[in-house]
Amino acid sequence: MNFLDNLVLPQSSEHIELLHYILMLIMFLFIPFISILFGGTTLSIYYRRKGLNENNPMFIRFAHDIIETLTINKSIGIILGIVPLLTAVLIVAQLLHNTESPAVYYLLTSFILTTISVILIYTYRYSVIFSRLFDNIKNIIPEDDNTSEIIKNYRDGSRALSYRSGRYGLLLLFIALFMFVAGISNTLFPLYSFEVLFRFLQFLTAAFSITGGAIFFSFFYWDGGRKIDDDNYRTFIKKIAVNITFTGTIIQPLFLTYDFIALPSTALSGAVFTCGMIAILLLFVAYHLIYSMIRDANLKMSGPVFYVLIFSMFGVIVKDQLAMGNANKLNSVILNAKYIEYFNEISGANKLAAVVSGEQIYKNICSSCHSFDHKIVGPPYKQTLPKYEGKLDQLVAFIRNPTQNNPGYPPMPNPGLKPNEAQAIAEWLLKTYKTK
Numbered sequence: 001m002n003f004l005d006n007l008v009l010p011q012s013s014e015h016i017e018l019l020h021y022i023l024m025l026i027m028f029l030f031i032p033f034i035s036i037l038f039g040g041t042t043l044s045i046y047y048r049r050k051g052l053n054e055n056n057p058m059f060i061r062f063a064h065d066i067i068e069t070l071t072i073n074k075s076i077g078i079i080l081g082i083v084p085l086l087t088a089v090l091i092v093a094q095l096l097h098n099t100e101s102p103a104v105y106y107l108l109t110s111f112i113l114t115t116i117s118v119i120l121i122y123t124y125r126y127s128v129i130f131s132r133l134f135d136n137i138k139n140i141i142p143e144d145d146n147t148s149e150i151i152k153n154y155r156d157g158s159r160a161l162s163y164r165s166g167r168y169g170l171l172l173l174f175i176a177l178f179m180f181v182a183g184i185s186n187t188l189f190p191l192y193s194f195e196v197l198f199r200f201l202q203f204l205t206a207a208f209s210i211t212g213g214a215i216f217f218s219f220f221y222w223d224g225g226r227k228i229d230d231d232n233y234r235t236f237i238k239k240i241a242v243n244i245t246f247t248g249t250i251i252q253p254l255f256l257t258y259d260f261i262a263l264p265s266t267a268l269s270g271a272v273f274t275c276g277m278i279a280i281l282l283l284f285v286a287y288h289l290i291y292s293m294i295r296d297a298n299l300k301m302s303g304p305v306f307y308v309l310i311f312s313m314f315g316v317i318v319k320d321q322l323a324m325g326n327a328n329k330l331n332s333v334i335l336n337a338k339y340i341e342y343f344n345e346i347s348g349a350n351k352l353a354a355v356v357s358g359e360q361i362y363k364n365i366c367s368s369c370h371s372f373d374h375k376i377v378g379p380p381y382k383q384t385l386p387k388y389e390g391k392l393d394q395l396v397a398f399i400r401n402p403t404q405n406n407p408g409y410p411p412m413p414n415p416g417l418k419p420n421e422a423q424a425i426a427e428w429l430l431k432t433y434k435t436k
């Protein structure tokens, strides 16, 4: 992606680490919000349709209340839905620079689709508010007044708009979320794999349980809860919140456990495991809190349920980010080496930079992972180079585009050398490896 390549610079290891932390913070903002937006819109559209079909005003009331409450307002949509995703695209472009991973394309696609869908969903929200307004006006004006006809037309118009924008917005958001999950999982799993599909399903179930948590929080807890006069309606909302939170919370541990099993060994570490376990434990706590509210027929735990679910979600985010960082570690080494090279060049420390020197490239880049006679990250040259004796071209080809050749080692990331640089380092290695 050329225009993104213009925005990225080689980064030192410290910068790369910092970028990982910033990315994590951005995910803390984006993922809970977009999950609630998705879950809330799905419920609203579903109950609105059901309410209109069955002529049930309570369903319609719920459909309106939920979209109004959970989407908060349009600025929040931009601040939490759109801005973080764009920032994430730029950070991932830095982190995966040089790897030829398509992750950035997926995230960029997700960003574009998310932006359109957020606009459509907020349009849906406004038309829902308008149609509610028209309904109220209609009740005030007597039937035989001819303004009543005009108002009815407006209301129908707004209803049609609301249907379309809501449905299309939701569909686009669904695709956008899939591309998002595929993008942030790309250092671990390819696009078309069961693992990505499972991660997406995990994302959706988490989205529904956090939406349930948000219903508890915003209807029954925040600011003393909404003033709901009608007891039937109250019971109805509670039932929905319990059902979706419960179902989502039960299914998630299965997906999370599967993810542990499926993660490549390069991505695993004690911290990854610990964060995943904390997330699962918190799900059980949430489960328990909901159960206590059903058993005692009250809503006292409405706030805590939401907090626990949010923290469980944070646990999953940290786990995924750490796993991504681990899997990308080798590329980070190369980026760091390139950073040193670049730094030397601009600070004039390397006056001979114009002459491509194999030895210099070895010192700057390869030596972080290779030595001649012992294993570092990659195999020792004395062991691997003899087979390239008299096959300079094959060695150049390997360096420009590494393939997995040595069992027991992780794949070598592409060091991103220009053809003449690869030629120089290959010649230098074959000339000197025996004497080292």
Ligand code: HEC
Binding pocket: 329, 330, 331, 333, 334, 361, 362, 365, 366, 367, 368, 369, 370, 377, 378, 379, 384, 385, 398, 399, 403, 404, 405, 406, 407, 409, 410, 411, 412, 413, 415, 417, 425, 426
């Ligand atoms: C980030 C760590 C890392 C860096 C940097 C790195 N390599 Fe490697 N290299 C590896 C690993 C890991 C392997 C083993 C991969 C395999 O063959 O499965 C490897 C394997 C090799 C092999 C053996 C290939 C074979 O066919 O057996 C050669 C030759 C090689 N690297 C050359 C280089 C050169 C030249 C550079 C610098 C331009 C370099 N490497 C930079 C990690 C690295």
